[in-house]
Amino acid sequence: MRLSSLEITQAVQAVRHSVQDQVVPSGYSIDSRTLQPGECFIAIRGKNFDGHQFIPEVLSKGASLVIAHSNDGLDAAWPVIFVEDTLIALQRLATHVRKKWGKKVVGITGSTGKTTTKEITSFFLGARFQVFKSMGNFNNDYGLPLSILRLQEQEEVAVLELGMSAAGEISRLSKIAQPDMGVVTNVNPVHLEFFQSIQGIARAKRELIENLPSNGVAILNNDDPRVRRFGNFFSGQVLTYGVRTAAGYRVSAIRFKGLNGSEFRLDYKGSGYLFGLPLIGIHNVYNCLPAIVVAHRLGLGFEVIDQRIKQLKPSAGRGEVLHFAGFSVINDSYNSNPVALETMIQFLKRVPGHKRKILVGGEMRELGPRSPEFHRSCGNLAAKVKLDFILGVGGQACHLVEAARARGYDGNHALFFENATTAGEWLSDHVRAGDLILVKGSRGVKTELVIEALRQDHSLTKTS
Template sequence: MKLPLSRVAEFLSATGEFDHRAIAEGYSIDSRTLRPGDLFFAVKGERLDGHDFVEQALAKGAAAAVVRKDQLARYSVKTRLLAVEDTLVALQTLATAVRRLWGKLVVGVTGSAGKTTTKEAIAHLLATRYRVLKSEGNFNNHFGLPLMLLKLQPEQEVAVIEIGMSHAGEIAALAKIAQPEIGVVICVAPVHLEFFNSVSEIARAKYELIASLPAGGTAVLNADDEYVSQFGRDFKGKVVRFGLKAPADIRAEHIQQCGALGSEFDLVVDGCREKATLPLVGNHNVSNALAAVAVALERGLTPSEAVEALRTLAPADRRGQVVQLGNITVINDCYNSNPKALNAMVDVLAAIPAKRHIVVAGEMLELGSSGEELHRRAGRHMAEKKIDVLLGVRGLAQPMVEAARQAGIRAEFVPTPETAGEWLAQETRAGDMVLLKASRGVKLERALETWQSRQAIVPSGRN
């Protein structure tokens, strides 16, 4: 939302020398991607401090820069600087003010897996009737969420915002900024165990989204998840449940998996039955789609309209994308991973006919002291599903490989994604189906890039 700097300074209680009539055309924390007219926030990240890049941002045409008061002395020219006590707090404060000024519906989405796919599905369905802002990529933390809210424009009618966390209290803090009226919780799974003592603690952290909703809000909950299904017990607003197995308001029945093309199922709502086609692979994505349908119906779409919109839903980048390398089919799901998500995609792979099923699985991060055992369980699960070959990539993928090998399947380990790409170029053959999955930090997409460069094939597929 465009704002005059005088209004920004008012919201932030900022001081300094700047043109009060100048307009902030956009907002940035990265001088590399900043556009002329943006307001630059000099926030401090894990590795870099934005205060080191203020002059670069102003030279690129920033309308002004928001800096900490204790950093003012380092700048020889102090014009176009708005001084505040804390730049991250300032960013979040301005986002909160813009959200209130905008004043329309925010849908918040969280869960241990499936957040981005569900957010994309909700936005896709709602866009058939409303002007929608959705989180870009996984802009779901204390930096990204405020930046997304600052993109709100007066003409937009709904915002669909992804809310992530790695520590208790984070969702509550982000929800205080976003102020969602509809909260969607997909699932609870053993992720971020480096920062939690148990899955129950993770569940309590995810519940913060429901606890943040207003009394007249709506909680959209997964009836099939043992934790999420209980989130509505003490909630005073409206509860809508979706599911494949447990009794639910929005259900999928007679699910038929169609290999790499996705699935077909009956959408059942209040006795109404509609035949649905979903171009995303796996039962877990059917569940994600049901969450999106639940939100769409709350906003006035009919079941038939929701089903029609699902037909044109596409997978998000590196989240279940199906591509072809010659006669080899690749499921590119390498954006992120955790034990539950990995097992779900292994199940998808195993159910699709192919000459060989190959899993390229990078290590799963932030699993704490349970990490090695959870990787071993994943390896055994692959053996149970009769995967032909497991290629483990980096770190804790080693015990996953060991467990899979002990359970009777071929399993190898490589230290880097680039080495995995070399292996794929040499070892795969026509008729194979390959799953790529790993935690974001592994950067497993480099395996696909290396493989493609060795094959000299331009991939074709559904985006």
């Protein structure tokens, strides 16, 4: 949204400034490397960097305006708005833009599935509305405000992802985004490095619902007992969805179609509706359900929603199916956690028509002191369902491999690799026609390098 420097000065509660009132930045950036001419540069001071060091650089690149909280080494003639804290200024500016824009906001959080749910929700709503969605997984104290600053006046609905790594963060983000509808996908053991218990994670996720307006709508996964209880903390309308338990929007039957997705029946107010979902796994049925609820609540009919569902495609590294000459790979390398990995192991086992099943499981991070236990649990499951090869990649994934070996796997079938590059080299040498391979791991492990090794040595024939 285009704002004048005068409006920006007022919104961020500037302590002083040296800029003309009529300057209108073309955008906003906190990264000197990606800043474009005409944008406003907000000099964030973080743990490992200080944006104030790059002010001369961004001005030489054509920045129209700078927001800073220190004038050390700055020329008095430079176009600078001074504030007490630049992060707070970024958040105040985003809050101002959201209020000025003034339309419907859907906020989405959860331990898993929130980014995919955001993408699906945005796609469904695009059938009727001009939709804004937060960029990638820009869902924290920096990313969410930067996303909101990209809002345009003509857009009618915003779908925003809210993440967290500490208590209070979602509450803070909710006050910036001011959602009218709040979706909570689930509460699972992720970010345990920052929380003492899963109950603490649940309380932090609940902050989204607690910050909804009284005339807002909470959309809750009724299959998750912790999320189900969030409705007790909200006086407005609560809409529920589920597969295993009674819910306002309930899936009563699912027919899995392997790598081609699934079909499911959704029951709503005594009627049943059939949907064909091209995304793989029951977890994507769960990702799809809150998007259906949001779209239906905002006036889209089930027939229109079904048309949109049929057009869904996976995002990069989030359940992509790659068909090579003779074998197939499920590229789920974008991220991982214990619940998501166990779900994909079960899915891998169920897919028919393949001679061998191979797991490449990268380390799952931010699990705290229980990390070895979670990795062993996944290794036990992989061995229990009798996958043919179990490969662990990096750090704590050694416990995944140890668990498989404790259940009888030898060193030729349960292997640990220090990094994804060596795992990819081994796999590329040992893959055979008829194999189905699952690749999954936390971002920092870079398990996508396993797939790059396969691409280098084998012909990719199709992506779905």
